[in-house]
Amino acid sequence: MTDMFNLSGKVAIVTGARTGIGQGIAEGLAEAGADIVGAGHAAMPETEAYIKGLGRKFVYYDIDLGKQDKIQALVDDTVKTFGRLDILVNNAGIIRRQDVLDFTEENWDDVINMNLKSLFFLSQACARYMKANGGGKIINIASMLSFQGGIRVVSYTASKSGVMGVTKLMANELASSNIQVNAIAPGYIATNNTDALIKDPKRSAEILGRIPANRWGKPEDLKGAAVFLASRASDYVTGHVLAVDGGWLAR
Ligand code: NAP
Helix, strand or coil: CHHHHCCCCCEEEEECCCCHHHHHHHHHHHHCCCEEEEEECCCCHHHHHHHHHCCCCEEEEECCCCCCCCHHHHHHHHHHHHCCCCEEEECCCCCCCCCHHHCCHHHHHHHHHHHHHHHHHHHHHHHHHHHHCCCEEEEEECCHHHCCCCCCCHHHHHHHHHHHHHHHHHHHHHHHHCEEEEEEEECCECCHHHHHHHHCHHHHHHHHHHCCCCCCECHHHHHHHHHHHHCHHHCCCCCCEEEECCCHHHC
């Protein structure tokens, strides 16, 4: 049974694997046997050391995902280095906090560009390769704000709602090519992304009070969902958004 989750011999691109959720997921996929390309705009020594310590391969790929100019090269170079590409995890993402009536065009464009535009074009580039090579798995990192409105983060909410739509559309069009496209919607996870919330005693207490599990999530909490969606165990699961939220959405 555990063999269904085995990722030995598989190659995964994980964006934003230096810290937080991306680091947790990259490490989880490597624990299940995958080799990892960590794509981001700063070296990832901690992630690299952990994955190499497991005896898996890790390559850091320098790319600014606020732009789309190196996306095709990331896919081509991954295939050149490893000879294959099986899994994409679109994790890299940013957030800008500002009242809706003051929200600037820059804070809109930066977030949409990275969280939605790069996510789509990287998925497209990987899917073209996967279709020609028998299939693959695409996992997008969505959010509670794929389902809810949130406060002071309008471009982030727009991007994550968009991620849910793109996930479903790509799942529909690519299912017949044996490419499964799913998303993970993390609840409130303690990372750089949520640092401002954690440091705000009022918001932090409000959030904690609504989480049935009675604790903030940790990046490691995402490992199981990521391995499931990257593995053979999920071959008939596509277009799904899996909440890993300590019960937040059920409340
Ligand atoms: P994080 O630690 O800040 O991770 C974001 C990652 O994206 C970092 O590795 C960061 O690299 C990378 N990144 C930022 N700008 C980039 C750029 N221009 N080019 C390439 N990479 C870039 O925060 P996180 O919470 O783990 O966020 C990961 C994902 O989870 C995001 O999509 C976020 O929206 C989503 N999410 C988080 C939560 C939560 O509660 N934390 C909840 C729902 C969804 P550097 O560190 O090197 O800048």
